[in-house]
Amino acid sequence: MNIFFDVDYTILAVDNSLRPGTRDIFEKLVSDGHKVYIWSGVGIRTAEVRRHKLEDIVSGVYQKPIEDFEAGLVTWGVTVRPDFVIDDHPEIVTCFGGFICRPYYFRNPDDDEMQQIYDTVRQLTSGGRPEHTAFRPGVAGDSDSP
Template structure:
């Protein structure tokens, strides 16, 4: 049997607060490395937030050049809210500290990042899960929630 083909280039939507940025505005360890790796693989990074459009925060951390678009994140009715997004830009995976949106749209749930912590390796794990999903179509890591496209 031929191996199943999986989509190789993904639109990956990152939440902002407590996913990549802490309470004090600091950047979560591994964020730059993960963004760089995703771009190298041809993926597209979208940043959304329930707290507005976050280019300023991305500029401050010199991450803007990695990012395709910043959007307003829906806080409820996730499925219908993302229907408005053009087909080519729709989220394939969402990365968020809120399990509800990850469960609704598919992606990776992360532990909340509040305070600077150099030991935090959550985004390395996110990178591993994304790789796994891209090569096998699934991850058995409990942080992963299946996306309709896979």
């Protein structure tokens, strides 16, 4: 899958610290055959990706549509189809499918959200329906629909 992560309050706290497990889970996802992308509603966050030394495991950095998501992919030149989206804003997750994460505002070494995201991806790709209440199957552009 093409897995898209939001930046602010998804992988970064207000102090720009990285959510615990981010690097580890990105590596596991890539190792499992997925591609990891970063996008943000406030711009192309290449600087943050570099600062946290994630550029070697991230396949692309994009501007994220904040409304009219399908059209926004075209508007912002997102040429890769988001299959699974992780965001603290529910609307875009509901559209494409993915995981509505708890907002990560403040540095917290005990935060385990990244592991829960990974477990949800594993359940989905092994043919099950993820049981986590934060999972959304997605409604837009479903290529499996007739």
